[in-house]
Amino acid sequence: MSDKKRLFSGIQPTGNITLGNYIGALRNFSTFQDEFDCIYCVVDLHSLTVRQNPAQLRKNTYELLALYLACGLDPAKSTLFIQSHVSEHAELAWILNTITYVGELSRMTQFKDKSSKHQDNINMGLMDYPVLMVSDILLYQTALVPIGADQKQHLELTRDIAHRFNTSYSDTFVVPEPFIPKAGARIMSLAEPTSKMSKSDENIKGFISLTDDDETIRRKLKSAVTDSGNEIVARDDKHGVTNLLTIYATLNNITMQEAEKAFVGVSYADFKMAVADIIIETIAPIRELKNEILADKGNLDKVLTDGAERARFMARKTLSKVYKKVGLIQR
Ligand code: TRP
Numbered sequence: 001m002s003d004k005k006r007l008f009s010g011i012q013p014t015g016n017i018t019l020g021n022y023i024g025a026l027r028n029f030s031t032f033q034d035e036f037d038c039i040y041c042v043v044d045l046h047s048l049t050v051r052q053n054p055a056q057l058r059k060n061t062y063e064l065l066a067l068y069l070a071c072g073l074d075p076a077k078s079t080l081f082i083q084s085h086v087s088e089h090a091e092l093a094w095i096l097n098t099i100t101y102v103g104e105l106s107r108m109t110q111f112k113d114k115s116s117k118h119q120d121n122i123n124m125g126l127m128d129y130p131v132l133m134v135s136d137i138l139l140y141q142t143a144l145v146p147i148g149a150d151q152k153q154h155l156e157l158t159r160d161i162a163h164r165f166n167t168s169y170s171d172t173f174v175v176p177e178p179f180i181p182k183a184g185a186r187i188m189s190l191a192e193p194t195s196k197m198s199k200s201d202e203n204i205k206g207f208i209s210l211t212d213d214d215e216t217i218r219r220k221l222k223s224a225v226t227d228s229g230n231e232i233v234a235r236d237d238k239h240g241v242t243n244l245l246t247i248y249a250t251l252n253n254i255t256m257q258e259a260e261k262a263f264v265g266v267s268y269a270d271f272k273m274a275v276a277d278i279i280i281e282t283i284a285p286i287r288e289l290k291n292e293i294l295a296d297k298g299n300l301d302k303v304l305t306d307g308a309e310r311a312r313f314m315a316r317k318t319l320s321k322v323y324k325k326v327g328l329i330q331r
Contacts, residue, residue, distance in 0.1 A: 007036040007179065008142040010043035010083065010133075013060040014052075017067060019208040019279060020187035020197030023250050024148050030072030032146070038078040039140055039311065040068055045083050045090065046132060049125040050118055063290070065300055067210065070290035079314075081307030083136065088315035092135040093128070095322055099164055100131050100157075109153055117200075134158045137176055139315045144179040148186060150196065152178065169325040173318075185250045190224040193239035211287060214280050221276035222269075232263035232271050241268075244275045251278045 009029065011021065032038050042064050047057060061082060068080055083089050105111060105127050115122045137145055137158050147155055155178050162173040187197045189206035197207045205223050212220070227238040234242040234256050249259040263271050293300070324330060 004037040005143040010041040016199035066293040085308035
């Protein structure tokens with residue numbers, strides 16, 4: 001066994017992975033691979049908590065796996081797999097459900113948000129979503145979970161439940177820590193720069209999808225909301241400009257100060273096109289590579305089979321311990 005710390009992360013295959021997901025998460029995933037023992041999961045079961053078109057879900061799942069690979073995740077270094085291929089996730093979730101309180105789940109911000117967005121489908125899975133996420137993390141004795149601000153509450157719950165199980169039975173789970181990478185910038189909507197860039201945004205001008213073509217990206221940048229005045233600086237009263245500067249700075253690996261300096265005296269229009277250019281420069285090669293990878297289904301299936309096997313080995317070990325501790329008879 002390696003003595004590297006274990007790191008787990010998952011993304012839902014719901015399509016439209018955005019530039020925000022890329023900068024906030026995906027972009028950093030490959031850089032973790034040497035330092036940590038990484039597990040990257042496509043959390044398809046989580047996606048079912050909102051209505052999905054089955055054919056589309058299948059397609060999105062392959063797309064996300066191909067995107068992982070195109071962003072530099074290496075199956076020789078990291079474990080890449082699909083959540084539903086390792087049934088231990090759902091099994092552990094059942095056990096953990098029995099030590100999770102309804103009150104805890106009904107208080108979750110994301111549950112409240114999603115319930116108000118999907119009022120016609122407030123299903124049990126939506127409420128139980130965090131317990132499945134807790135299971136994803138605890139099954140692998142994860143030490144680190146890279147997360148953005150919106151998942152902080154779910155990680156708190158993970159720590160609470162791990163601790164609760166460990167004290168009710170005996171030490172079983174590693175209690176994970178949130179891992180907030182240095183370069184983990186939060187990218188906001190282009191249309192409404194006070195809210196997060198989201199793939200479920202109804203205004204498609206708000207987000208850049210990693211599948212957007214060059215023209216679409218330029219068009220979206222052109223219509224991006226800027227602020228009054230004409231100074232290109234990062235400031236609390238300039239959400240739009242600050243967001244575009246953040247995108248520019250992170251994708252160029254420079255500081256915000258350096259980015260501001262690059263745009264002294266530049267017009268908003270030219271600034272926006274410079275941001276569009278660096279986005280295109282970053283995204284276009286990933287898009288092409290992803291399409292190449294996607295064309296080789298045989299290879300993708302092999303990656304998935306290997307990944308699931310490796311994941312299952314680790315997951316089974318934890319689940320057996322749990323089953324034993326709660327009093328189930330070993331089969
Ligand atoms: N809830 C996470 C999100 O929407 C996705 C997720 C599911 C996840 N399981 C996880 C993230 C485990 C980290 C670890 O972003």
